[in-house]
Amino acid sequence: MPALSFSTQIMHLGKDVSDAAYGLVSRAIAPTQGGLLQGQNPAALNNADPIRLWIIQLFIIICFTQLLGLFLSRIRQPRVISEVIGGILLGPTAMGRINGFTNNIFPAQSVYYLNLTANIGLVLFLFVVGMEVDTRIIRRNGRASLAISAVGMVLPFGLGAAVSVPMYALYINESIVSFGNYLLFAGVAMSITAFPVLCRILTECKLLPTAVGTVTLAAGVGNDIVGWILLALTVALVNATTGVMAVYILLCTVGWALVLLFPIKWGLNWLARKTGSFESGPTPFMMTLVLLLVFASAFFTDVIGVHAIFGGFLAGIAMPHEGGFRTALVEKFEDLVTLLFIPIYFALSGLSTNLGLLNRGVDWGYIVLLCVIAFVGKFVGCAATAFFFGFKWREAGAIGTLMSCKGLVELIVLNVGLSAGILDTRIFSMFVVMALVLTFMTTPLTLMFYPPKYHVYLADGHLPGPTHRHSEAEAAHPTPRATTFNSVTGTTATRGEEQLKSRFAVVLSKMEHLPALMTLTQLLQPPPTGPATAFDNTRASSIDESEKDSTTKQNTGRMLSVPVLSTTPVRATTISPHTPPVRIDALRLIELTERASALFKASVTDELVRSDPLVNIFRTYGHLNRIPISASVSVVNYDSFPSSVNHHVQDHASELVIIPWGPQSMGSSVLEQATTGASGTTTYSGPLSSLFSSPTSTSAPDGPQSLLYSQFARRVFAEAPSDVALFIDRGLSPSETAGGYGQHIFFPFFGGPDDRAALALVVQLCAHPAISATVIRVTKSDEPTEVDLQTPAATHLSDNIRDNIASTLNAGMTLQSTHFPDTVYGQNTTQVQLASSAADDIAWETFARPSGETAPRSPFIEEALTRVNFSSLTSSQPLRVLVQRAHQEERESGSWKTLVVVVGRGRRLATESHHAELAQLLSEHGRETSINPDVRKTIGDVATAFAVSGSRASLLIMQSAEAR
Incomplete structure (x- = not known):
């Protein structure tokens, strides 16, 4: 008995050992994961690991509500409508009636996990x-x-x-x-x-x-x-x-x-x-x-x-x-x-909503x-x-x-x-x-x-009293309040040939626009008050390199608005009593998106005016240049940017609205800055590149964005109640950051309302002692002239740049918006053309004739005209000649002055058509084809010629309100 008992004990002990070993081995083996490859249903609910079904539910909810949102947003309905309707459709009202849909996709036990996620999101919302x-x-x-x-x-x-x-x-x-x-x-x-x-x-x-x-x-x-x-x-x-x-x-x-x-x-x-x-x-x-x-x-x-x-x-x-x-x-x-989180919450609401019960x-x-x-x-x-x-x-x-x-x-x-x-x-x-x-x-x-x-807009966000609001008739038909400054009498008056602008509206939408606006602000700043030392153009052009280097060292760290003075005394300048008081009203445009932060900004625009970095930088720059700057903020959809600009112009009685176009916002690949390589070919780079780059080109990744901005500028041209200037800033090259100061303006005067407005602005800008101008009145002839024979052919582009231009122009119809609104002009009759031609002659004679041969001019105008060189040009190919003259002006200006080319947009009442010559100019640069219609419509043919020729100059494109 004892022996049997002992053997039994041994057997029991062996069984216990084997069971323990089996348990250890079983723990070492990973449990079956039940994956798709093993025939498992991925939509099956696993309470220990519910992530699979949760992700399926998430995809269905988000995709369903987003698709509904795409449709409902077109009828101006808020996103919450699509989320609620999407939740109802996923519930027992619609999709729940499909056999097995609710039991497989939204089973009752899975609602607990969705409910936890939704409540976490609801607390955060x-x-x-x-x-x-x-x-x-x-x-x-x-x-x-x-x-x-x-x-x-x-x-x-x-x-x-x-x-x-x-x-x-x-x-x-x-x-x-x-x-x-x-x-x-x-x-x-x-x-x-x-x-x-x-x-x-x-x-x-x-x-x-x-x-x-x-x-x-x-x-x-x-x-x-x-x-x-x-x-x-x-x-x-x-x-x-x-x-x-x-x-x-x-x-x-x-x-x-x-x-x-x-x-x-x-x-x-x-x-x-x-x-x-x-x-x-x-x-x-x-x-x-x-x-x-x-x-x-x-x-x-x-x-x-x-x-x-x-x-x-x-x-x-x-x-x-x-x-x-x-x-x-x-x-x-x-x-x-x-x-x-919120779409999940509304899906749960939809699961609880059963319109079938009603x-x-x-x-x-x-x-x-x-x-x-x-x-x-x-x-x-x-x-x-x-x-x-x-x-x-x-x-x-x-x-x-x-x-x-x-x-x-x-x-x-x-x-x-x-x-x-x-x-x-x-x-x-x-x-x-x-x-x-x-x-x-x-x-x-x-x-x-x-x-x-x-709509009655408020400047400060405060509720006005009854006497401060317009009547409904006034609101429905606002009266333009723009005024102009007459340089002869020193008073405000109606439009004329010698009127000077004093109120400017500028558009701020991106950080890269600041350099362009600062450059233009420097052009607009009034001349120094009292005795001042003027910039000596002769001395600047003849100073030797040793003096230039020493002057650069002395002025290191100074702001751009501080001129580099020559060592020789020059004539003092005093401000005229008829100088117009310049004021700039900046409009900061912020795009309204679907994000709550954009809505938050829209509701606190009065705080944004004080805290926005772009506004503060530009306001400070204006203070340092002695120009009063007011600022306002508009948070609207991108499509509403032009209308916001128009309201801003009307509310501030602006006489000229300035649209900046900086280098970064226009790309950086081709067609602006010219450099000659060892092989003799010329390559170009700069801000105008993306306007001419193919949408598939890797060299201009922001081409479509540039096209959108181009269309925005064209809508402002079409709708603004005042004169409009599109300023395309090329940026500063390394040689210009070495201490150069001042601007030289090159302006070809073809005629028409746009050119007349540009002529008056050029003269006004030259009132500043650091600004000079070359103004050429251009007449197109039918036969080649001596000037045409003396003008060399344009330098050809390198092969890769030429191919870039060709692919872009061939794909131009891909980028252009043929139905995009443009300026609507009045009837261009013979009588209107004759009146415009007479106005061109009067405007030219007003400024170009010596002071003794014309009507008395104000001291302000007389002082400005001392820095303007007037000449005439007759050519059968004026665009090609002007491009070469612009390159010559760049070389003569050197590093002491940057070149700004001012042109009229010339979309109406221009004396000549440049379509054929523009195509020929493109052919001279390597490819005979037509230019992108959207670019030509935005900046005009003359500005397009300077852009495609590789000019390094900034462009100021003017359109007069008289042209509409």
Whole structure:
């Protein structure tokens, strides 16, 4: 027995050892992954690893909503419409009716993972919404916005409470939801305004800088804050077991809000200054701290019985305003939130929306009643209040319509009510339809009440008094306010041949435009006051290299506006009493995108005027050059850039609008700067390259962008109510950065309104002692002249540059926009041509004749004409001759002066057509073909000739308002 027992024990021990060994081996073997190659279904839900199905759901949601957005954006609907409709279509209303779709793509268990992702995104989205709320807007716009906001909540709240009585009796289970909670929730759902969607509609309708947009934005901020407070009260009442507990929840919420808005906000300001986050954006430490604060706030509001989204909203309000800190935070959060999390949230809303349940006539009757009550309550309350405060009926109607917008915030409110048990699926679906209808109709109704021709724009964003607004007739037909300065009498007068411009409007849209504007600002700066030392042209041309080097060393580090003076005394210059006071009004254009940060910038343009780096740099440069510069900011869609320029010109009575075109914005591959290699071939590079580069060429990657800017310039040419100048800056070559100063202007005068305006501007620019000019009156002959025989043929381009030009011109139709709007000219009759030709003779005689042979001129003009050399040219090929003369002027100017070629655009009433000669000029440079029509239409034939010839000079292309 003992022996048997021993053997049994041995057997048991061996079995235990084998089991243990098998267990160790089993643990060492990796479990089966169930991949696609093993026949597993990738869409099958695995609770231990749900990432596969989550990614499939994500792709379906985002692609579906984006495709809908492409269509709905064309009818000017906000993105929230496509997201909500996409969610509804993916739910049981449409796609859910497909057999197996919901069970395989959106099974019930997977909704928990989507819900977690959506709620994380919702907290971050409400954090962004909180940062968009700026209470300073309310304080700045006073009683009107507060009154509109208050009445716009009280009236729809009362109507919503009234309609909740029959709906509660018909749809709500009394044992689950109390009447008081449902009444309060229905009132909030009717009275709330979707502030983020409202801001988007205001910007797309170009209403933010108007009186309507300003007061609506302020009223929307107040409405948003009160709406969230009421919603928090509703959720607190639902979650509280007793009335006393509800009071405790509200007190805790108020206490947490005070903690965030005062000590925590002060601490964030202090840390942001210490870490340099105001100057260079949030540091990683500040971003970590902000993220922890957002989710800590969401956690606190959730555990005390209020939804977590309120914590995110309060954290957003607590973020500092200074230094663009909020805008930088929004830029870091918005793409992830709006492109990923929010579509998931609305897909979940769609899964909870079943329009198939609304299968009774009474259901649709109540939907119509909800839409009417929600719109009428907002529209009547807000519009009547606005009309009481002095707004016209069109403005009041637009304010009432805008305040009725529901959109994103309404859907969040409804989802909170659904999750809190206040609404069931049927009532939730009815309210969703109401929100969609009101959001969809906001934009078209606003445009119907308040079309662009009635817009009243504000210069400072403040609400004007009744006496400061135009009447509707004045708004519909604005009167041009441009004035001109008569150099003979020293007073403002109507258009004439000797009028000088004093108010200039410049366009700032990119950093690379600053060099061009600084160069042109230097040209426009007034001459020194009192006795001054003028720049000696003779001395500059004859100074030897040793003197040049010593002068360069003495002036190292000085600004460009400080002239290099010769060592010999020259004639002193005094300013004329009739000198026009030069003023520049800069317009900073910022493209409005779909990002929330762009909307945030659009709502705080008054801060951008003070903080934008481009504006500050240009304003400082103007101060150093003694030119007063005012600035304004416009945040609009790219297509609205020309109209913003036109409004700016009208509001500031500008006489000339200047469009800069810097080297970086035009490319850097061919056709501007010329250098001769060892083989004798000439290569070109510079800003005009991308206009002539093929879209498939790797040497000009920004060609399409240059074409867009070209079309923008052409629209300004077509629509601006004043003279327009397109300044193409070639930049500075290395030899010119060695200390050269001054500009020499080369201007061929062909005739026509554009050339006459250019002639007057050239004379005005030459009033500065550092600027000289060569003005040539050109006459085209039928037969070759002696000048033609003496002018050498153009230098040929190298083979690779010639092939680049050829491929570009052959692909010109790919880039051009044949239907793009251009300047619409009046009828070009023989009588008009004769009058224009007579005006050309008068303009030329006014400036070119000696002072004793013409009418008395002002001292200002006489001083300027001493630096202008007038001559005449008769040629059968004037463009080729002028190009050679321009190269000669460049060589004679040397490094002491840069060359600026001024030309008239010559699109109407030009004395000669240059089409044939332009084609011949291209042939001389290596390829006989036609130029890109879009380029020719933008800058004109004469400027195109200088561009394709490889001239190193900057180009100033003038178009007169008289030409339209």
